Amino acid sequence: MTKKELARRLIQLLEEAYPDAICSLNYAKPYELLFATRLAAQCTDARVNLVTPILFSRYPTLEAIAGADISELSDIIHSCGFFNSKARDIIACANKLICDFGGEVPSGMDDLLSLPGVGRKTANLIRGDVFGLPSVVVDTHCMRITRRMGLTDELTPEKIEANLWDILPHDKAGDFCHRLVLHGRDVCAARAPKCGECICTDICKKRLSE
Numbered sequence: 001m002t003k004k005e006l007a008r009r010l011i012q013l014l015e016e017a018y019p020d021a022i023c024s025l026n027y028a029k030p031y032e033l034l035f036a037t038r039l040a041a042q043c044t045d046a047r048v049n050l051v052t053p054i055l056f057s058r059y060p061t062l063e064a065i066a067g068a069d070i071s072e073l074s075d076i077i078h079s080c081g082f083f084n085s086k087a088r089d090i091i092a093c094a095n096k097l098i099c100d101f102g103g104e105v106p107s108g109m110d111d112l113l114s115l116p117g118v119g120r121k122t123a124n125l126i127r128g129d130v131f132g133l134p135s136v137v138v139d140t141h142c143m144r145i146t147r148r149m150g151l152t153d154e155l156t157p158e159k160i161e162a163n164l165w166d167i168l169p170h171d172k173a174g175d176f177c178h179r180l181v182l183h184g185r186d187v188c189a190a191r192a193p194k195c196g197e198c199i200c201t202d203i204c205k206k207r208l209s210e
């Protein structure tokens with residue numbers, strides 16, 4: 001089976017197992033997803049979803065976030081960890097969105113990457129979920145599962161993204177990545193993957209090599 005064929009079979013299996021491929025971070029506005037994703041670094045999405053309603057209630061506009069007191073904002077996001085750097089990035093990002101992008105979240109990769117605290121994972125998530133553009137979001141679940149499955153042998157997110165971009169149908173890539181998160185949480189955990197219960201056992205490189 002070629003890697004493209006393997007990818008298509010895995011997409012099919014994941015679509016059957018997880019019909020709803022939605023972002024696990026809650027948001028109402030594009031910039032809220034941007035900031036929620038920043039908060040999710042080294043933190044669970046569930047924790048972020050508890051914090052963001054408080055954050056966006058206290059600062060209901062981009063202008064309010066841009067003008068926030070960093071100590072106060074840090075206190076609100078404290079439980080997400082790395083609160084000082086996250087607060088600094090969120091405030092700086094809000095200011096840059098207002099100053100350079102008219103208060104709108106841009107869709108261009110280079111524009112997104114110019115924002116404080118935004119890397120390729122976040123930029124791809126925004127492009128896919130907010131703008132409906134083809135995107136490959138390489139998070140820890142994507143890295144782990146695609147390597148185990150044999151879709152890539154690369155180690156860095158950038159190279160894995162490039163590999164997946166070459167083999168995934170682009171119109172399916174965004175939802176595929178969302179489903180990998182669900183599969184990683186439910187079955188293909190970092191420690192002790194439940195291979196005996198997995199829908200992918202017949203095509204998984206790791207499983208077949210054991």
Ligand code: SF4
Pocket residue numbers: 145148149187188189193194195196198199200201204205206207
């Ligand atoms: S068979 Fe095991 S390693 Fe392979 S995808 Fe399933 S849980 Fe992960």
